[in-house]
Amino acid sequence: MTGMTRRERIEVLVDAPLVPKLAALATEAGITGHTLWRVTGGTGSGGIWTEDLLSGATAKSLFLVIASAERADRFIAALEPLLDSHQLIVMRSSVEVVRPERF
């Protein structure tokens, strides 16, 4: 691979109103950026849900962060207490990135 470096990829499924809180936690963990996209529906223990723009309360987003292992650890540790109360789903995996100094 042409000059790629390993970084951690963390994805969090989160209700839209809670995104600012997540972003703040990422920043506190030293992570400088994130990317969001809207998910349009799903099923889980809480039943089926679909988009909800009217109240915005149950609209969900995918919150993607690329970070070094150390920062990723810190971010995930900060998420731990919120997992149940905020009904978060957290995934972590490894990716190769270019320009690793950015993350």
Added chain:
Amino acid sequence: MTGMTRRERIEVLVDAPLVPKLAALATEAGITGHTLWRVTGGTGSGGIWTEDLLSGATAKSLFLVIASAERADRFIAALEPLLDSHQLIVMRSSVEVVRPERF
């Protein structure tokens, strides 16, 4: 990594009208949840396509499932016969999750 457990991540690119069938197969494989988001375009052997809300027939979604290896195997086995007829694209990789008992 602070208490994370390995699970399988399966993503299926699927036409919107076929999502309920996919969800049923996932449930049959013992998977309790999934998450969807809309993809807005692409290219493949069938040419270029873009979103299509009017008829809804060729709108595509990404169907994401997190599951144990065993359930993932079962789900993918169930998808096999549909791959060609339903023009599915299936990706599988590993992720670390918290609260693994949920998946």
Added chain:
Amino acid sequence: MTGMTRRERIEVLVDAPLVPKLAALATEAGITGHTLWRVTGGTGSGGIWTEDLLSGATAKSLFLVIASAERADRFIAALEPLLDSHQLIVMRSSVEVVRPERF
């Protein structure tokens, strides 16, 4: 895993007006398909941004490609000179796919 083969998964975060250029580079690298979805916001060194459909200039998409390692290398090499000028974020990881001959 029931008959799955390893392929590379490349995701590029890119401004919407630059997608055609990316698609052309992928085609030149021998990659036959891609899938796009819209991301709705984020933060980075350039500050916060949110969707922008009116001018379309700063709307961003995620550009997903599945390809063999060799083609993936070629595609990423072709992206290198554009990284800074086009403000791309490139991630690469491995996935297992069915019907590997397609990619």
Added chain:
Amino acid sequence: MFDQIAASLLSPPILFFALGALAALARSDLAVPETVAKGLSLYLMAAIGLKGGVEVSRIGIGGDLGIALLAGFVLSCAIPFAVAPVLRRFGRLDRINAGAIAAHYGSVSVVTFVTANQIYAGSGFAAAGFMVAVLAIMETPAILSGLLIARRGTGGKLFEPRLLHEVAFNGSVVLLLGSFAIGMLIGEQGYQPISPLFTAGFTGVLCLFLLDMGLIAVRRLMQTRALNLQLAVLGVIFPLANGAIGVAAGTLIGLDAASAAVLGVLAGSASYIAVPAAMRMSLPQADAGLYLAMSLGVTFPFNIIVGIPLFRWLAENLGGLT
């Protein structure tokens, strides 16, 4: 007839359709957001349903409605069986694709209906209000016929329960019949406060929607790889044949000329809202690029430009014979 083609070609909705088509041909990036187009199509269905219902509340249903509904239902069920063998032989398609396409031609295009109504009524050739109910009744039975064609002899079960439900409670059927019922309930007086939106705004909204349809139809045609010349020719022959049958049927069962023409428009048109999604769900092996290219890329523009004035001409002349 050529006068009528010319007049209809110069009406704003058709001109906007042509603008959209030309823009797509020139590969312009002009585009109407999908969700906005969806919103406009809901508006058009509610408006046309309401207007039909209000008119029926004014004039009364009359004995025609029953027979017209029956004719529409029979046409929607029967056309796929007439169309499928041609698709197999002349179009050289397998049973599954033939069945899927046949279902589209048995069903109807709401926008073609709306455009015909608008153009006819604009020149004093107004069809009966209850034709909206006929439109609704014709939307989904063809789906069952198409599946019967595709699956006969394969031994599997013919219809999933989910599909029968989809056929009966398809969104556009519900909205059309529901607004029709509301229109009948509220009558002309109750319609007053909502008529600025649903009547005064109607033709303008239709213009914007047809602009988008022009873009979509031509883009669909340019993106398709599966459409060959035979199938394109069938995309013109089917509306001509089915439309003529529809006009004849309407005339025979005693509808006024305008309603008979509209029945021709319905029979001649092909679905691109209710049927494609149902086919993708129930016949995923069929090529969606193909059936959308035929119904949306060929038949829809043909009907908008040629079919609408032609079926009027036919209805007026057939009506003269009886």
Added chain:
Amino acid sequence: MFDQIAASLLSPPILFFALGALAALARSDLAVPETVAKGLSLYLMAAIGLKGGVEVSRIGIGGDLGIALLAGFVLSCAIPFAVAPVLRRFGRLDRINAGAIAAHYGSVSVVTFVTANQIYAGSGFAAAGFMVAVLAIMETPAILSGLLIARRGTGGKLFEPRLLHEVAFNGSVVLLLGSFAIGMLIGEQGYQPISPLFTAGFTGVLCLFLLDMGLIAVRRLMQTRALNLQLAVLGVIFPLANGAIGVAAGTLIGLDAASAAVLGVLAGSASYIAVPAAMRMSLPQADAGLYLAMSLGVTFPFNIIVGIPLFRWLAENLGGLT
């Protein structure tokens, strides 16, 4: 009163609401795109704000405005404290869920207000224009009361600064008050050029929006797992009790009967736009499925169908007593 229920049930907006509800019950796939619904709700808020402002510019504010605003503010603050103990005892909820739901009932439903206004004014029972300002003032104070209930005794800080900001500058509050101010500034003459959109089109847009609300309310009810019979009963009792209190308060402070009825509608209605998002943000532990099922799935339909004519009847009869 039953006459009024019947008349209001036959008005187009309510009929479209019923159509949406029936379509959802029949599990039809009819759906209004989320972004279109959001656009329609912005339109309704701008229109209702403008109309209220224009009317105030015509008639003058009068001494009633101040006292009506105060009454609204007090009701919004106080209702959660009345409602929460009932939710805890009869509904068997914990403090957090009780606080979250209570906040919804203290706040108001814009669409219920709009529908009431439309139905009242359509039968010569028009409320004062300034009631829009009362609507706006009642939207968010209840959020603070709800949080106070949920957090009292937990020792943490009560309100994040971000929340206070959200309470003061919530999008719907800003749009309602802003358009109200614009309406007052431009007056009837300045309103002329925009009245075709905001007045003539209003009832029709309300129909389309209520179609969607019918779909959403019933789907919400069918998807919910958390709602039990006790809570469903409370979803009917709360609007009755709070609405009666609102009508009484309005009558006591000397509002005309229509404005008192509208104050009842406001007190009796429950928020499903401003409050749910604030609760999800500030009380993420509370069950969003629950508060949305109660406010959107039970109370909203109840008010649309029963509450609106009932509060009018109450206001007319209470008014007669004084």
Added chain:
Amino acid sequence: MFDQIAASLLSPPILFFALGALAALARSDLAVPETVAKGLSLYLMAAIGLKGGVEVSRIGIGGDLGIALLAGFVLSCAIPFAVAPVLRRFGRLDRINAGAIAAHYGSVSVVTFVTANQIYAGSGFAAAGFMVAVLAIMETPAILSGLLIARRGTGGKLFEPRLLHEVAFNGSVVLLLGSFAIGMLIGEQGYQPISPLFTAGFTGVLCLFLLDMGLIAVRRLMQTRALNLQLAVLGVIFPLANGAIGVAAGTLIGLDAASAAVLGVLAGSASYIAVPAAMRMSLPQADAGLYLAMSLGVTFPFNIIVGIPLFRWLAENLGGLT
């Protein structure tokens, strides 16, 4: 002139723009969905094109159109070359950013044009219908000038074929000229059935769109990091200078005062629809945050509030001199 500023400040569209700006300043979460805003902008372009075309069909094109188109074309091509050196010296920008920004100022803002027309016509100062064609002609030539500035001396090829195509068939150019042509074809009589949507609804839709523009403009300004004081000052000087040149040019070529004022509005305005996407595509190295902050965050509000009445005043006084 200050009377005119005051009058224009009190018109509903400007008040809604101010409401949006204030809401964004107060960090309210008020937002118009992107797709709805896109839909409204398509409506505005179709409506303004139609109205221009219908008016031309009524009055005839006259000798002015050719010369006005030529003037517009020349201004769009030339302004970037006048503006770029100032950006480089006073704004201390590199060639690429200077070229990208210059392209925006050579091109035009559709919404500024629409707002000016609405405000002028509302006070009996109506410009010629054909100015819509001038608007369309000015949208994209500046893109080529901007690229020439950015790339001259770099040795690479100047224009990709795809860009030339984009310049000629840009969506807004096609929609404006297409609707203009449709307006000319259908004339006043054919326009009748669609005038409720496109004329009666126009000012109201403009209000909602400007509400969103106020939100977007101020948010853009608050999010930007790249904008410094020099560039902000240039965002005010450019519209003043270019606008004055436009008014003068219009007066010199013999346009009536209102059309000359509108030519000033066009010359003084900066694009934020057609040009940014083209620059992002062809000059990805340029800072999109910068050119959007200047055109959308500074110049657009300045023109809406000060430019529109100012260019009118200038045109009236210059007209008096000749």
